[in-house]
Amino acid sequence: MTDSESAVTAGAARPGRSGRGGKRERLVQAAVQVFHEQGVERTTLGDIARTAEVPLGNVYYYFKTKDQLVEAAVDAHCARLGALTARLDALPDPAARLKELVAGWVGERATAARFGCPFGTLATELAKRDDGPDQAAAKAVRALLDWVESQFTQLGRADAAALAVELVAAHQGISVLTHTLRDPGLMAAQGERLREWIDGIAGR
Template identity: 55%
Template sequence: MTDSKTSARALAADAKRQRLMAAAAEVVHRQGVERTTIADIAHAADVPTGNVYYYFKTKDELVAAALAEHSRQLKLLTDGLDLLPDPRERLKGLIAAWVSRRDLAARYGCPTGTLAVELDKRDEGGLDLEAGRVIRLLLEWVERQFRELGRPEPDGLALTLVGAYQGMSLLANALRDPRIMDREGARLLAWLDSLETA
């Protein structure tokens, strides 16, 4: 009986920690690191503020948790796309996922990209490097798709594609125009179609 109670408590604790991580990712994306408080994240996760400290001792730990959540979400997306048999279709699926978040991008920008820029302006913590690691995971996945297509310089093509996404997210946000994501997403799809398979 004790083992099942301990196991149930551990599952509840894991679920609460995951809620806090998801809330941290969402709130930091919407408000930025500097404007976000631990209380904001606790409220978004529906967790008493005092309980947050059981899981995360500092705000920087919560920002690191937000980055871990971005990484987890990216893995969920790419794992799902990896089920598609064709690498070109996987890349198109990635672009479709980006465009499907056009309203969020127009309001707040790319979750990881905007966080990376904000963290780079801080002098302490090393969290900027962690944000770069999440972006690198995306670049590596995209590069693998271009390599599977037999394209020369798959690393350069990955930079082009991910750079285009960051650019369209930034412009959609700066101009508060989600249609930029639609137009540039369509342009990226056409570009992918124009690339011949080696």
């Protein structure tokens, strides 16, 4: 997600030099980017080091294994989700928050067309494992669902949990289609439908 968006399903910031303590941060941001673009299995520590502009030997000072970088990348997505929902919570009503969430997803449609949903693709890949990172990714997805559910609850919906699943699933589904067909317009059209759907639920 970007500032307006979802990790679990959001765009990765590009690594950049940031002074003291910056190497670890650059490595994490590079991992988020390269895992999104290439997938975990195809990515090497050398790929991440090159993207972060950090010597390969320095990587091992911060991360002994690629799995430690995977965990750090998941943590970064979780942090972005927390920051995003905090910003959205400042909006005046639940429907506006949900519509802004959708607008952020739509704003990342070009990235989704090239590489898929930033967090959704990572979570799907990690779900095939059972050694730790998969549980961290699942926790992040659950956090998103819980937040969306809370918005529908505030709208007075007894079926808030089901509506949350419907909204998040709609986004993940259109992300897959947008990526597979390389067509950002699909996500733009779906975003408009989802905003109208939210208005209907809110009685507008």
